[in-house]
Amino acid sequence: MHELPFASALPDVAFPAAVSGRGMASLSFLFQLERSQWWPPERLRQSQQAQLRRLLAHADAHVPFWRGRLRRLIEAAEGEPFWARWRELPLLTRRQIQQAGDALISPAMPEGHGELSEIFTSGSTSQPIRAVRSELWELLWSAFTVREHLWHARDLSAKLAVIRYSDKGKALWPDGKRYESWGFSTGDIFRTGPCVSLNITTPIDRQLEWLAREAPDYLLTHPTLLDRLLRASGDFRPTRLKQVLTISEILAPGLRALCRERWGVPVIDTYSTRECGYLAFQCPEHEHYHLQAESALIEVVDEDGAPVPPGAIGRVVVTPLHNLAMPLLRYDLGDYAESGDGACPCGRGLPVITRILGRRQNLLRLPDGSERWPLLSSGDIGVLLALAPILHYQFAQTAPDRIELRLVVDRPLAEVEIVHVLDWARAKFGDGFHFDLIFPPELGRSAAGKFEDFVSLL
Numbered sequence: 001m002h003e004l005p006f007a008s009a010l011p012d013v014a015f016p017a018a019v020s021g022r023g024m025a026s027l028s029f030l031f032q033l034e035r036s037q038w039w040p041p042e043r044l045r046q047s048q049q050a051q052l053r054r055l056l057a058h059a060d061a062h063v064p065f066w067r068g069r070l071r072r073l074i075e076a077a078e079g080e081p082f083w084a085r086w087r088e089l090p091l092l093t094r095r096q097i098q099q100a101g102d103a104l105i106s107p108a109m110p111e112g113h114g115e116l117s118e119i120f121t122s123g124s125t126s127q128p129i130r131a132v133r134s135e136l137w138e139l140l141w142s143a144f145t146v147r148e149h150l151w152h153a154r155d156l157s158a159k160l161a162v163i164r165y166s167d168k169g170k171a172l173w174p175d176g177k178r179y180e181s182w183g184f185s186t187g188d189i190f191r192t193g194p195c196v197s198l199n200i201t202t203p204i205d206r207q208l209e210w211l212a213r214e215a216p217d218y219l220l221t222h223p224t225l226l227d228r229l230l231r232a233s234g235d236f237r238p239t240r241l242k243q244v245l246t247i248s249e250i251l252a253p254g255l256r257a258l259c260r261e262r263w264g265v266p267v268i269d270t271y272s273t274r275e276c277g278y279l280a281f282q283c284p285e286h287e288h289y290h291l292q293a294e295s296a297l298i299e300v301v302d303e304d305g306a307p308v309p310p311g312a313i314g315r316v317v318v319t320p321l322h323n324l325a326m327p328l329l330r331y332d333l334g335d336y337a338e339s340g341d342g343a344c345p346c347g348r349g350l351p352v353i354t355r356i357l358g359r360r361q362n363l364l365r366l367p368d369g370s371e372r373w374p375l376l377s378s379g380d381i382g383v384l385l386a387l388a389p390i391l392h393y394q395f396a397q398t399a400p401d402r403i404e405l406r407l408v409v410d411r412p413l414a415e416v417e418i419v420h421v422l423d424w425a426r427a428k429f430g431d432g433f434h435f436d437l438i439f440p441p442e443l444g445r446s447a448a449g450k451f452e453d454f455v456s457l458l
Contacts, residue, residue, distance in 0.1 A: 002155040005191040022139070023188035029143035030150075036294050039349045044293050049082060051321045052297060058106065059327040065103040066327060091305055091317060091332040097129045105132050105326050112136065116325050121274050131275035132326040140295055140322055142185035144278045149186060151284045152243065152268050156182070156190045158217035159240075162197040163207060163225060164247070166449045171197045173206045176214075193217070200225060200449040204232045204391075211238055220245040223255055223269075224451045227378065228392070230255075230262045231385060241265050247272065248450050250358045254378030256287065271356050273333060276318045280353055283346055290350040296320050299330070300339045300353065310341040313357060334359045336373075361456050367401055367432035374429060374454050384424050388417040392443050395429075397456040403429055404436045408443055 006017035019027060036044065056074050059066040073089060076082040097104060109116070114135025121129050149156065160182050171177040176198040181187035183195065196214050198207060200222070207229060211219070215238065221229075223246045244259055246269045256267045271280040271289060279298055280289035291298045300314040301307055308314035316335040320328055336359070340352025357373050364374040374395075384390065389410035396404045405425055407413075413421070418437065425435045445451045 002153065002157070005157055007187065007189060007191045020188055022142075022184075025139055026143045026146060026185070026189055029140060030146060033143065033147055033294060037290075037348045037350055041343075041349050041351065044349055048293060048297050048321065049078070052086075052319065053082075055319075055321060055324060055327055056329075058110070058324045059329065062106045062108045063104060063327055065100045066329070070329075086330075087305065087307075089330050091301075091330050092328060093332055094129055094334065097328070097331075104328075106324055109134065109324060113324060114139075119274050129275065133323055134325040137277070137320070137323040137325070141277050142188065144281075144292055144295060145183075145185040146189060148270060148278070148281050151281060153284070154218060154243070156186065156192045158193045158242075159214070160193065160195045160218045160220065161211065161214055161216035162195060163200050163202075163219070163221040164449050165197070166200045166445050171199045173198060173202045173210060176210060200445060204228050208233055208236055212236060215240050217242050218245060219243075220247065222246065222449060222451065223249045223251045224453060225449075226259065226267070227252065227255055227381065230258050231382075233262060238263055238265075243268050245270065249452070250356055250362070250375075252377060252381075252453075253375050258378040258382075273318075276320050276328065276331065276333070279316070279318060280356075283344060283348070283352075285346045286344065288340060288344070289353050289356070290344065290348055291353060293350050295322060298351070300337050305330075308339050310339050311354075313338050316356075334361075336360070358452075362452060362454055363456060364397060364429065364454070365400060365456060365458055366430065376428075376453050380428060384421070387420040387424060388413050390421075393453065394443050394451075395425075395454045397454075397458060398436070400458065401433055402436060403433045404438060406438055406440055406443060408441065409439055412439075 006019060007023070008014060008017035009020035009023070010018040036047070053074070056070050060070045060074060073082070073085045076085045116132055116134055118130055118132045121131065165171065176196055179195040179197070181195065182192040186192050196216065198210050202210070217240050219238070219241060221244070226244055226246060241263060243265055244263070244267050246267055251267070251269045259265060259267045269282050269289070270278065272278045277295060278292045279296060280291050283290055297319040299307060299317040301317050302314050313336055316333045316337050318328070318331050318333055336357040338354040338357065340354050344352050357375070362373070363371045365371050384393065390407050391410055392408035394406040396406065398404050403425065405421065407421070421437070422435055443451070
């Protein structure tokens with residue numbers, strides 16, 4: 001573990017560091033989180049219920065959308081009677097959030113929650129929503145940001161590189177953008193090394209040149225971009241790189257192994273949303289994820305809203321526990337995840353999910369009407385890229401029996417290459433589909449830099 005370089009807000013106080021007021025508040029949360037992660041599940045559940053009851057009381061009293069809907073739940077006895085009624089509460093959908101508008105926003109906030117701010121999701125489900133958040137909620141976000149750094153024993157004095165955002169005209173090659181710290185969440189408490197950022201739309205060869213020139217210790221980016229960087233890197237090995245941090249997208253099977261093989265470093269994945277905050281961090285000792293139970297009640301449920309058994313796949317339903325500005329109760333994210341099977345050997349009592357699978361729009365519908373996850377492993381993609389000079393790819397189901405292969409290519413494909421690509425697609429997706437080949441000049445990302453390699457348009 002690296003020595004933690006605490007930052008003093010007072011120039012005449014060097015040790016012990018006089019951390020800023022905001023940093024002290026984050027530290028108070030971190031002090032508690034350091035202990036609560038080791039609590040048994042029963043104690044975590046009791047604490048969630050205690051906070052949830054306060055959220056419900058506020059929503060019932062002040063939020064028009066929830067008024068009159070929560071009384072039976074508020075009156076439920078402690079323990080299992082409460083959870084039984086909780087599971088009867090209908091799921092909240094993105095469409096309902098859109099339609100509710102200001103009716104989901106609290107016109108009155110308790111003292112100490114600070115100013116309110118709003119953000120808009122990227123709308124990867126084609127249903128963008130507005131979310132309103134309090135300063136207190138954002139302070140918790142900061143504390144969990146630092147928790148994730150501490151879990152994975154990062155050297156905070158080192159250099160962080162970020163290839164994430166796609167804002168037009170910002171962080172452009174060759175220089176990108178430079179910051180003095182890793183951001184306010186960490187910088188409020190610690191003296192960090194610098195952060196450098198590059199626009200995610202930069203061509204891959206220039207991204208690799210920038211990484212070689214900057215020589216970061218840590219790289220933060222999206223999984224789909226990491227895959228492209230690894231495959232294009234050839235003999236290039238980042239000399240100082242210790243970890244790659246991935247966010248925002250589904251981590252494809254085999255990408256961890258590919259990163260270790262090509263660059264010799266681990267991938268550390270995080271599961272979060274802008275409207276709900278951090279949902280799960282990768283365990284420091286294993287590749288599965290711990291739900292961040294202190295900040296959100298996260299359920300993995302079946303189509304009827306009941307909890308799935310360990311090892312089963314279900315819908316991810318989230319209730320942020322501290323955002324009284326816009327209470328989202330049993331919010332159906334649209335994501336699917338696999339529930340963990342038993343306690344984690346690391347000793348943390350935080351619940352476990354094994355993997356995140358994506359949204360329903362990422363499900364392949366077979367000609368017989370059944371559905372499955374067409375997860376594209378690094379092995380699958382490695383085989384495809386060996387067949388033809390493919391620079392970028394995306395697959396879209398456009399009809400029950402048709403899949404569009406969108407391929408950005410270095411040159412027009414020869415007839416034999418087209419045959420091989422179609423054979424690959426039939427082996428991957430099945431013989432029951434007709435495959436349409438199209439060759440766009442590029443494949444775009446969302447405003448947040450996200451990209452999906454498979455999407456269903458049905």
